[in-house]
Amino acid sequence: MSTAPLAKTPGLLEITLATLVKDFRLEWRSKDALNSMLFFALLVIVIFSFAFDPTAEESRRIAGGLIWVGVLFAAVVALNQTWARELRNQVLDAYRVSPAPAMSLFIAKAVGNFIFVTLLEIPMALLFVVFYNLRSIGPVYELVIVAVLATWALVVNGTFFAALSIRTRAREIMLPLILFPISIPALLAMVDATTTILTGESSPMGWIRLLAGYDIVFTTVCLMLFETVLNAE
Amino acid sequence: MKRGFIAIALVTLGMLSYALHQAMVGAPMERTMGEVQRIFYYHVPSAWVAFLCFFVNFLASIWYLVKRSVKPDAIALACAEVGVVFCTIVLITGPLWAKPVWGIWWTWDARLTSTLVLWLIYISYLILRKYSSGGQTPVIAAALAIFGFVDVPLVYMSIRWFRTQHPQPVIGGGEGSGIHPGMFSALMWNFAAFTLFAAVLIYLRYRLEVVQQQVETAYADRALARDVRGAR
Amino acid sequence: MTYLYAAYVVTWVIHILYLLYLTRRFARLRDEVKELEQGK
Numbered sequence: 001m002s003t004a005p006l007a008k009t010p011g012l013l014e015i016t017l018a019t020l021v022k023d024f025r026l027e028w029r030s031k032d033a034l035n036s037m038l039f040f041a042l043l044v045i046v047i048f049s050f051a052f053d054p055t056a057e058e059s060r061r062i063a064g065g066l067i068w069v070g071v072l073f074a075a076v077v078a079l080n081q082t083w084a085r086e087l088r089n090q091v092l093d094a095y096r097v098s099p100a101p102a103m104s105l106f107i108a109k110a111v112g113n114f115i116f117v118t119l120l121e122i123p124m125a126l127l128f129v130v131f132y133n134l135r136s137i138g139p140v141y142e143l144v145i146v147a148v149l150a151t152w153a154l155v156v157n158g159t160f161f162a163a164l165s166i167r168t169r170a171r172e173i174m175l176p177l178i179l180f181p182i183s184i185p186a187l188l189a190m191v192d193a194t195t196t197i198l199t200g201e202s203s204p205m206g207w208i209r210l211l212a213g214y215d216i217v218f219t220t221v222c223l224m225l226f227e228t229v230l231n232a233e
Numbered sequence: 234m235k236r237g238f239i240a241i242a243l244v245t246l247g248m249l250s251y252a253l254h255q256a257m258v259g260a261p262m263e264r265t266m267g268e269v270q271r272i273f274y275y276h277v278p279s280a281w282v283a284f285l286c287f288f289v290n291f292l293a294s295i296w297y298l299v300k301r302s303v304k305p306d307a308i309a310l311a312c313a314e315v316g317v318v319f320c321t322i323v324l325i326t327g328p329l330w331a332k333p334v335w336g337i338w339w340t341w342d343a344r345l346t347s348t349l350v351l352w353l354i355y356i357s358y359l360i361l362r363k364y365s366s367g368g369q370t371p372v373i374a375a376a377l378a379i380f381g382f383v384d385v386p387l388v389y390m391s392i393r394w395f396r397t398q399h400p401q402p403v404i405g406g407g408e409g410s411g412i413h414p415g416m417f418s419a420l421m422w423n424f425a426a427f428t429l430f431a432a433v434l435i436y437l438r439y440r441l442e443v444v445q446q447q448v449e450t451a452y453a454d455r456a457l458a459r460d461v462r463g464a465r
Numbered sequence: 466m467t468y469l470y471a472a473y474v475v476t477w478v479i480h481i482l483y484l485l486y487l488t489r490r491f492a493r494l495r496d497e498v499k500e501l502e503q504g505k
Contacts, residue, residue, distance in 0.1 A: 181353035185391035232372035
């Protein structure tokens, strides 16, 4: 090996972006996960549509709950895959050894999951609008704000808990088992916010504030504890 | 130490008996609800004790992450288990009180629902501990414990907000409703008695865990020694 | 009031069950310690 001068150590942002781009490239090349999850998400919506067949008025009341439960299940399937590739190829050990900060790995994974779950949500929402002939009484931009905050709430904890659950025996079931209870405040908020916007009954601001608070609190906790969990052996 | 423990256990038993007497006989009967209101003297202290257990679990988890020693991890586990026991009692006595008084088993009452979520969080903690492999268990459990406890105010706030949006009956009177001194005394006696009882249970579970881990290490050492002898 | 007695009984049944669980595990632990001491 030649003794080349040490390159400037890349910063947090650069490492995060590099990890993110790598994940996307890998995902795009195989397209396995994306396709099967998309199909799973659509199946969930179709099944809900059979199970709950409401009138137009009723549909605005229950659509919020149904779509977020659907997203929750689709997201869990996606989140379970978060670290699968890293595990298969001992990438996590490489990460522990490298000087790259653990935070950058976590942020890259969480952002990647966020984009992935959002890509699932869009066709799910569209299908929902079609099947339920949904028309929102409240402004749509508010729905978008709720969706962004809600998706981050699920994804940030989901990515962290996926890292916890890979160290357990019943890996796939452990993630939803520990994610769901802690996500209850966020779930309550996202469902009720969506419902109040769709029905136009009241302002969703209280719920949006709660979601924002939840996101800030748990993003902080995840960033603080991820290095500890990554190094646990 | 053993004798000290037996002494404390007897005191606990005494206090529990006296507190039970206070709850059933000592405290005056409630005007509107009647005798069934006495469930309150077991339901509320159990909730406080459960919460105390989970708080200590939170502190012990942080202590573990800092010090990485067996003691705080064992305390965390013990507190979680005992907390879940008391939490289960809250969740069963709550509906048993609600049904005769308000005619319904359940209502998304802020405090009872928060207790349900708390119960779910700590059950998931116990399951995580059970299903994770040896060396890493304390660390990942401690991480989950921190998440769980940090969630508690958020759980409470979200359910409170849900309740203001969708009002429903409150189990056990609103916040700050006045209380008769006779009732207050029964409540406090039961709180003190159950706290002491919880401390006894936690101590027992803690000792069990610590010795269990020592036994497991001893087994491992023995297996290792045999291998070495065999190899020679 | 059956609900009242049910609540108190359930409370103590749960506590006693937990104490029984602890007793059983302590007993098993005692056996393991005994076995270790003999094995040595």
